[in-house]
Every structure is written in C-alpha cells, then in structure tokens.
Amino acid sequence: MQKNKLSKNEVYMILIFIGAIFILFYWTKLYFDNKYEKKLAEINQLQEQYKKVYSLYSKTINKTEKLNESLLVFIQDTVSKHNLSDKMASLKPQNISGSYESVILRLENLGLNETVDIIKDIDKFSNIKFNQINQSRRFDNEKKADLVVEIVKLK
Known part of the structure; x- marks a missing residue:
C-alpha cells in the first residue's frame, strides 16, 4: 500500500487556502459585528428619545386638580x-x-401666546375636556386669529 505524501507546494497551498478561509470568516465577523453595534446604538438612541417623550407625555397627563365651581363662572374668571x-x-x-x-367660548383677535395661555389654564383640571377647538386666521390681521372652543365639565 502506498502512502500519498503531499509535496511541499501542496501543503503550502492548503495552508494558504485555510488562511484565506479564516481571513474571510474574520472579515465577515467584523462586518456583522460593526452592523450589530450600529443597530444597537440606534436602538439605545431611540430608547432614550422614547423615554423623553414619555416623560413629557406623563407630565401632561398627570392632572390631579378638579374644578368644583361652575364651568361658566370658571371660564369667565379665566x-x-x-x-x-x-x-x-x-x-x-x-x-x-x-x-x-x-x-362654547368664542374669542376674537387673539395672538398665539394668548391662545396657548387660555387653553393651558383651562386644560389643567382633570374633569374638564375639550370637545371641539376651532381656530381660524383673521383676514384683517394675519398674526391674529379667532378661537371657538367647546368645553365640557364632568360633574
């Protein structure tokens, strides 16, 4: 029985082939590790943004005050x-x-800050809801607007 002996050149070729396969797998692993790290960074960034949005949302939702007086009187006072x-x-x-x-409250010739202030003051109570908000720009002054708001108080 004859033993197949490999020549020196064949051994070198096999070693080069194994080395090339190793390098190819190593580069592929580095490529996918890099992609993984980028996606992980994106996920962490999105998670931080969601936390910020949730904290802002929870600040707006946490209304603990209840309006005890008449809605009509409260709106007039506000x-x-x-x-x-x-x-x-x-x-x-x-x-x-x-x-x-x-x-139904109708205010005319309001600026943006006035609109935001009045809505913010009305919205701070847990038993007051807005059924309808309609704001329309004035034709005589484009920086001003008319506001019609339907406000409902749950008893």
Whole structure:
C-alpha cells in the first residue's frame, strides 16, 4: 500500500487556502459585528428619545386638580384673569343631558401666546375636556386669529 505524501507546494497551498478561509470568516465577523453595534446604538438612541417623550407625555397627563365651581363662572374668571374680556365675543352655555356642563367660548383677535395661555389654564383640571377647538386666521390681521372652543365639565 502506498502512502500519498503531499509535496511541499501542496501543503503550502492548503495552508494558504485555510488562511484565506479564516481571513474571510474574520472579515465577515467584523462586518456583522460593526452592523450589530450600529443597530444597537440606534436602538439605545431611540430608547432614550422614547423615554423623553414619555416623560413629557406623563407630565401632561398627570392632572390631579378638579374644578368644583361652575364651568361658566370658571371660564369667565379665566378670561378676565388673562385680560381677554374685551376679546370675548360670546360665552354660551349648552344644554346637555346627564352629568355634564358645557359651554362654547368664542374669542376674537387673539395672538398665539394668548391662545396657548387660555387653553393651558383651562386644560389643567382633570374633569374638564375639550370637545371641539376651532381656530381660524383673521383676514384683517394675519398674526391674529379667532378661537371657538367647546368645553365640557364632568360633574
């Protein structure tokens, strides 16, 4: 029986082939590790953004105060507090059956800060909800707007 002996060149070729396969697998591993690290960094970044958004959301949701006075009186006081009585076009109570109070407030010629302030003051109570908010830009002054808000108080 004859033994197949490998020549020196064949041994070198096999070693080169094994080395090339090892290098190919090593480069592939490095490539996918790099992709993995990038995706992991993206996931961590998104997770941090979600945490920030959730904390902002939870700050807006945590309303603990309840309005105990009449909704109509509260809206009149809030409008007066912001010195918007002269801009109040109408304040109409609505007839709703059940345990609800509802009013429609119409303010005219408001600036953006005035609009945000009045909505923020009304929205801080847990038993007050907005049914409808309609803001329309004025044609005589584009920096001002008219605001119509339907506000509902749960009793």
